[in-house]
Amino acid sequence: xxxxxxxIAVAGVALAQQKPGQPDLDALLARVADxxxxxxxxxQSIVCQETVRLQPLRHDFGAADGHVRQLVYELRVAxxxxxxxxxxxxxxxxxxxxxxxxxxxENDRDACMDPKSISPEPLAMLLPNNxxxxxxxVHGDGKIDGHPSIVLDYKSRVVxxxxxxxxxxxxxxxxxxxxxxxxxxxxxxxxVLRYDEGLTGMFEFDVPRxxxxxxxxxxxxxxxxxxxxxxxxxxxxxxxxxxxxxxSIQSLQVIRNSGAPQMxxxxxxxxxxxxxxxxxxxxxxxSEAASRR
Numbered sequence: 001x002x003x004x005x006x007x008i009a010v011a012g013v014a015l016a017q018q019k020p021g022q023p024d025l026d027a028l029l030a031r032v033a034d035x036x037x038x039x040x041x042x043x044q045s046i047v048c049q050e051t052v053r054l055q056p057l058r059h060d061f062g063a064a065d066g067h068v069r070q071l072v073y074e075l076r077v078a079x080x081x082x083x084x085x086x087x088x089x090x091x092x093x094x095x096x097x098x099x100x101x102x103x104x105x106e107n108d109r110d111a112c113m114d115p116k117s118i119s120p121e122p123l124a125m126l127l128p129n130n131x132x133x134x135x136x137x138v139h140g141d142g143k144i145d146g147h148p149s150i151v152l153d154y155k156s157r158v159v160x161x162x163x164x165x166x167x168x169x170x171x172x173x174x175x176x177x178x179x180x181x182x183x184x185x186x187x188x189x190x191x192v193l194r195y196d197e198g199l200t201g202m203f204e205f206d207v208p209r210x211x212x213x214x215x216x217x218x219x220x221x222x223x224x225x226x227x228x229x230x231x232x233x234x235x236x237x238x239x240x241x242x243x244x245x246x247x248s249i250q251s252l253q254v255i256r257n258s259g260a261p262q263m264x265x266x267x268x269x270x271x272x273x274x275x276x277x278x279x280x281x282x283x284x285x286x287s288e289a290a291s292r293r
Contacts, residue, residue: 023150025138029131031190032183036126039191040090042243043077049271050075050094054113057262061252064262071114072098075269077121087129090121112170113263122195122229125154126183133157144184144193144230155180155200164205169259171211173222175203191244195229207257217257224254234272245272 050073056064073094080088094117099108110117124130139151160176181197203222212218232247249267253260 023138025136028138028150028152028185028190029126029136030128032126032185032192033128033131035190036123036192037128039123039244040077040079040121040127043090043245044079045274046243046245046272047074047076047275048245048269048273049073049097050115051268051270052115053266055264055266056260057264059262061262061264069111069113070100071096073115087127090124092119092121093117094119113260113265115267122197123192126192139182142184144186145232147193148187149184149193150187152183152185153180154183162203162205166208166211169211171220171258173203173205175199175222175225178203189244191231193231193244195231196227198226199224220258221256222254223256224252227251236272236274245269 052071052073054069054071056066056068058064073096075092075094077090078093079090094115096104096109096117098104125134133156134154135157136152136154139153142149142151156177156179158177162176162178163174165172165174178200179197180200181195183192183196184194185191186193199222204219205222206219207217228250230247230249231244233242234245235242246269248269249265251265251267253263253265255261
């Protein structure tokens with residue numbers, strides 16, 4: 001049986017930790033939130049190609065023999081208003097294009113380890129309404145690809161109730177509040193350059209009797225669920241514009257007693273392009289008539 005991990009945070013009260021001589025944390029978080037809002041506003045009109053490789057690993061974390069599943073998606077970010085009138089939450093939307101180089105079949109969709117067609121956008125945690133769910137602290141100075149940065153550590157403020165859901169032989173695990181991570185913030189712009197996250201500890205859960213094999217394990221243990229996102233500047237033309245966008249995500253999952261106990265997932269983002277989200281009113285020369293282009 002294979003498993004997928006998704007981690008979310010729950011509401012709490014912010015606690016900003018700051019030492020003498022460090023940057024003003026509240027001002028820094030406000031600046032980062034402003035840049036993230038700007039990013040989501042721009043990302044709505046940008047689409048890219050996401051290539052996902054799922055590589056089983058040996059116990060020594062070397063590549064295991066066997067098939068490496070590769071998926072290609074068209075991906076965009078949606079930031080629509082919430083139905084209940086609350087603050088909008090950005091979502092990643094995917095459309096599956098190919099599986100191992102061929103068009104997808106019906107049974108290719110929503111496989112156990114594949115990314116979901118709609119999933120949370122990681123940087124949403126830095127929006128003003130979401131920051132109070134985390135404890136932030138300044139770790140120090142750093143550098144990413146030659147860019148001086150401020151390194152922030154964070155952890156979830158409140159540990160919520162774990163949710164384990166089975167669908168066939170697949171299990172989905174939500175571990176609210178069981179994550180901590182590190183952010184590299186560009187000193188000049190306030191943009192996020194890198195975003196690492198992992199679990200605060202292991203998590204064990206029972207395997208239902210209907211899912212157990214003869215003399216098989218009665219529980220699974222999530223030992224690791226690490227991820228690292230790196231961002232890069234992407235140039236657009238006509239009009240000229242440069243936007244900092246995801247370059248890659250490297251993830252490692254270690255789930256003892258599962259069908260895929262150790263898995264490396266690599267996501268790369270290429271072929272960024274803009275599309276129009278609205279129309280322009282253009283008057284024809286010598287005429288008061290207007291046409292929508």
